[in-house]
Amino acid sequence: MELKAENLEIGYGDKVIVNGFSMNIERGKITTIIGPNGSGKSTVLKAVTRLIKYQGGVVYLNGREISEMKPKELARTLGVLPQIHSAPSDFRVRELVSYGRMPHQKPFSKKSEEDERIIRWAMTETGTWQLRDKSIYEISGGETQRVWIATVLAQKPEMLFLDEPTTYLDISHQLETMQLVKKLNKETGIGVVMVLHDLTQALEVSDHIIVIKDGKKYSEGVPEEVITEKMMREVYNVDCDIIKIAGRDKPLIAYKQIGA
Amino acid sequence: MKMKNKASNSILRAGAVWTVLIAGIAAAFLAAVVIGSSRITLGEVFSVFNGTAENKVRVIVTQLRLPRAILSLIVGACLSAAGALLQAVMKNPLADPGSIGVSAGASTAAITVLLLFPNLSYSVPLFAFGGAALACVLIYLMAWKDGVDPVRIILSGVAVNSVLGGYNSFLQLQNSDNLQGVLAFMNGSFAGATWQNVRIMGLYAAIGMVMVVLCIKSANALQLGDEMAKNLGVRVNLSRIALSAVAAFLSAATVSQIGMIGFVGLVAPHIARMLSGSDYKVMVPTAILTGSLTVLLADTVGRSVLPGTEIPVGVMMSVFGGPFFLYMLRKRGNFHGA
Ligand SMILES: Nc1ncnc2c1ncn2[C@@H]1O[C@H](COP(=O)(O)OP(=O)(O)OP(=O)(O)O)[C@@H](O)[C@H]1O
Numbered sequence: 001m002e003l004k005a006e007n008l009e010i011g012y013g014d015k016v017i018v019n020g021f022s023m024n025i026e027r028g029k030i031t032t033i034i035g036p037n038g039s040g041k042s043t044v045l046k047a048v049t050r051l052i053k054y055q056g057g058v059v060y061l062n063g064r065e066i067s068e069m070k071p072k073e074l075a076r077t078l079g080v081l082p083q084i085h086s087a088p089s090d091f092r093v094r095e096l097v098s099y100g101r102m103p104h105q106k107p108f109s110k111k112s113e114e115d116e117r118i119i120r121w122a123m124t125e126t127g128t129w130q131l132r133d134k135s136i137y138e139i140s141g142g143e144t145q146r147v148w149i150a151t152v153l154a155q156k157p158e159m160l161f162l163d164e165p166t167t168y169l170d171i172s173h174q175l176e177t178m179q180l181v182k183k184l185n186k187e188t189g190i191g192v193v194m195v196l197h198d199l200t201q202a203l204e205v206s207d208h209i210i211v212i213k214d215g216k217k218y219s220e221g222v223p224e225e226v227i228t229e230k231m232m233r234e235v236y237n238v239d240c241d242i243i244k245i246a247g248r249d250k251p252l253i254a255y256k257q258i259g260a
Numbered sequence: 261m262k263m264k265n266k267a268s269n270s271i272l273r274a275g276a277v278w279t280v281l282i283a284g285i286a287a288a289f290l291a292a293v294v295i296g297s298s299r300i301t302l303g304e305v306f307s308v309f310n311g312t313a314e315n316k317v318r319v320i321v322t323q324l325r326l327p328r329a330i331l332s333l334i335v336g337a338c339l340s341a342a343g344a345l346l347q348a349v350m351k352n353p354l355a356d357p358g359s360i361g362v363s364a365g366a367s368t369a370a371i372t373v374l375l376l377f378p379n380l381s382y383s384v385p386l387f388a389f390g391g392a393a394l395a396c397v398l399i400y401l402m403a404w405k406d407g408v409d410p411v412r413i414i415l416s417g418v419a420v421n422s423v424l425g426g427y428n429s430f431l432q433l434q435n436s437d438n439l440q441g442v443l444a445f446m447n448g449s450f451a452g453a454t455w456q457n458v459r460i461m462g463l464y465a466a467i468g469m470v471m472v473v474l475c476i477k478s479a480n481a482l483q484l485g486d487e488m489a490k491n492l493g494v495r496v497n498l499s500r501i502a503l504s505a506v507a508a509f510l511s512a513a514t515v516s517q518i519g520m521i522g523f524v525g526l527v528a529p530h531i532a533r534m535l536s537g538s539d540y541k542v543m544v545p546t547a548i549l550t551g552s553l554t555v556l557l558a559d560t561v562g563r564s565v566l567p568g569t570e571i572p573v574g575v576m577m578s579v580f581g582g583p584f585f586l587y588m589l590r591k592r593g594n595f596h597g598a
């Protein structure tokens with residue numbers, strides 16, 4: 001699967017937020033979008049998955065314009081976990097995950113055996129099967145996030161879009177979520193596009209990074225080429241040293257000392 | 261093993277809740293036939309069905325109390341189903357048929373006809389239905405801007421309700437000596453319910469309920485938020501409009517037949533959520549049963565509690581529905597899914 005966005009212009013009302021934005025997402029890769037708050041990351045993610053409209057440009061999915069695809073067809077190809085999501089507090093984990101099968105079901109059909117099998121698969125992959133009968137407010141933040149990922153995974157999409165999947169999680173749950181994403185990508189070959197704020201994590205998990213600043217693409221490429229001291233200064237207005245450590249594949253970011 | 265039990269428990273629970281509600285409805289129904297200004301014994305009720313009853317008893321049972329009780333059940337079912345759908349549309353626990361202008365639109369049309377064109381009074385139901393539908397369409401047109409957003413629906417609902425309310429008050433002030441029919445309409449009542457009402461309402465309800473069943477999946481998806489629903493392939497705007505249209509149809513039908521009854525559409529779905537959770541597949545049937553039971557009880561109490569007068573069911577619902585609603589709120593302290 002391949003997703004290609006060309007010269008997108010996206011806005012809310014009369015306000016243009018993103019313009020002249022193009023990107024190319026290759027199959028089976030992990031692509032991460034980074035950039036400061038309000039730079040337009042979520043806006044781009046939502047536009048290329050058709051959660052919101054774009055005013056100009058085109059998005060092709062496997063060579064077809066997404067604006068010409070049926071909503072359900074799109075939902076079988078792309079799974080999106082929006083930045084903000086919620087469900088009624090009495091929903092049970094398994095019930096929530098089974099909504100992921102909606103795009104595959106006829107309007108009035110019941111869950112098929114295949115649906116059941118895939119729901120179980122998605123929950124096993126995300127380590128949520130043992131939570132299946134808990135209500136979604138009985139489980140921890142990290143578990144909740146895995147349950148939502150299972151829901152999107154149950155759509156059996158070719159590409160997963162995750163908007164800040166680690167926000168509000170403590171560091172161990174953040175790492176756990178990142179490991180899950182990496183594992184899913186490796187084992188199932190599913191493509192992943194996500195928005196992250198933690199640049200060290202972005203360095204570690206991504207095959208490709210896109211930097212957005214003020215609604216425009218600032219740069220893109222392999223992680224080490226994109227995350228540079230110059231980029232950090234120009235995009236985030238932050239001074240740092242990017243350091244290689246023996247025994248680690250990826251560099252670390254040491255921010256300027258606070259108060260220095 | 262333990263987990264499995266839990267899962268089957270929730271199915272058992274839904275079954276148990278429905279069984280209790282149905283038993284409650286059966287008991288209330290029997291009470292509704294027996295209780296009234298002229299008391300009828302259970303024995304006499306059964307004598308009606310084996311054909312040995314006195315004529316007077318037979319008429320009271322078959323021509324007055326049976327149609328009235330059945331009509332209350334149908335009306336309760338329609339209003340609560342409508343309320344449940346609207347709560348999904350608005351993602352708001354306070355949404356009810358009143359908030360999409362059904363009541364205001366119906367009363368504007370009815371009041372206009374009753375006060376200004378009294379020779380058309382026999383077609384008040386038709387006008388009320390049309391008025392309700394028109395007000396609802398107006399609200400959605402005003403709320404439309406690149407899609408219908410719940411907040412905009414609620415706000416334009418407030419605006420339309422306020423304008424129509426003002427007009428209604430003005431007309432009533434101008435005709436303050438001639439308000440009998442208007443008051444009867446504004447305070448929905450089953451007094452004078454006939455089999456003809458039952459047939460018409462039954463037809464509306466049958467059509468409406470089929471549409472309700474078709475709405476359940478998208479109502480459920482809307483509870484996950486607009487973006488998640490879109491991600492699942494749901495046409496969010498279309499669903500909102502379809503759900504609202506079905507709710508408007510059901511509530512406009514009841515208003516046109518028996519006038520306005522508040523609170524059922526608000527309270528029944530709430531109780532249902534507490535009893536059965538937020539899954540509309542289970543919640544809507546529970547709401548329908550709860551609503552039917554509530555309206556039947558309210559009407560039966562209303563017509564028997566004060567000797568010599570009848571309290572219209574609309575008044576009963578407002579007087580007892582409000583405090584009951586507050587009680588539920590304080591007791592639970594939180595809303596599911598809001
Ligand atoms: N629904 C909306 N209506 C109007 N403006 C919006 C809307 N959503 C976002 N914006 C504006 O668009 C700009 C980009 O928002 P966006 O959510 O894409 O940023 P982001 O990069 O995802 O930020 P964050 O890191 O805080 O999530 C912001 O200025 C925001 O105020």
Ligand SMILES: [Mg+2]
Nearest residue numbers: 041042043083
């Ligand atoms: Mg964002």
